[in-house]
Amino acid sequence: MNKSSKKAQKNENRFPGFFIVQAWLVLLLASFFGAALAGIQLTLAPKIEANKLNETLEKVPELILGADAARALAESGQAMTIDRQYVTAGSKTYSVFKAGMDNQIAGWVIKAAGQGYADKVELLVGTDTTISTITGLFILDQKETPGLGNKIMEPAWRGQFSGKPIAKPLTAVKTGADADDEINAITGATISSKAVCNIINQSLKNLKQPLADALKNPTSADNQQEKN
């Protein structure tokens, strides 16, 4: 008996559905665990979203004014008014937070997300009123490589973005960023660094016009604020 006919005979023994019968426990457990996890997700997701929103609202003053000025503001007992809006641009819907101080708009904070090296990166970008300069960056959620890519969370790195003009898209360069549109990539984490730049570029490109329009044609709520 040659090798191929032996193999054929062996395959005949495997009746249809052989693998399904073998794996019935795995399949059963997978469906059961899947259902359990869906239940957990449904129960806890609103709470997790609320935690993220709280963190975002806490970060807004820092992202627009800078850490020192935000601390001074908090110490003087003042607070920014934060107005959450949803803006649809470029096939995506963004959460945009309009921050106001003394009845005047102080800046915008945009929540954006995109693919990083390992998983989705969620971040907040602060811009000035006219959407011409970045005023701050904060990473809300990331799962980048510990020790390399997760350095995008460090203030030293994300501080580079403050004061960058928005006119030109940002690029991550390996060393010696000196131009206005250059950011020093993290050593060993070029992809994570580029991903952050791309997320920022994309969201600002999409939102620049809608937000500028929103300023030009203030909604009735804004008119009331101005009258006050």
Place this chain on the structure above:
Amino acid sequence: MADQPTAFERFTQGLLPENPVYRQLLGLCPTLAVTNSVQGAMTMAGAVLFVLLCANVIISLIRDLLKPHLRIVVFTLTIATFVTIVDRFLAAYMYQMSKNLGPYIPLIIVNCIIICRCEVCASKQSVFTAAADAVGQSLGFALALASIASVREILGTGMFFGIRVLPEMWPDWVIMVLPPGAFLTFGLLLGAVNWVAARKKAGD
């Protein structure tokens, strides 16, 4: 199966004689990564206790149904489920801690202590023994994390559990809370544990 250890033996072995970190050298990724503060280390140990206990109990319950060539898939599936539950739970109720621990909570899935206990104990012994084994091993893990984290947090920040224990004039050894501090502390403590064990053996 007469020569299998009893529940009590399983429990005590996990604490020191077969301590997962100091004796088996398993689960070193979280051991090195999250021990820069005692709070973080204890949260990690709690998460591992929950995952290991649940995984061991489930695997022990279905141990007669396991097919040898599919058992690793079942282990991984079970472990991944409970790790996801812990991860979501921390994000909902301990948000800041969940951010501090970052990817290390999802990484419990690949913590070999858990798959090792499923393979060595839970897939062969009764539910009660498996549970005792899980608690013993987790406490051993917690003990190891606590010892490393205490040294690192006290020397690195002058604090213990977020409370100042060393005088203000203590120059914080920042390197202790950075990754090199983890290797130094772990290496020295591991050496000390081995030295004590060797002396004990010589004394017998």
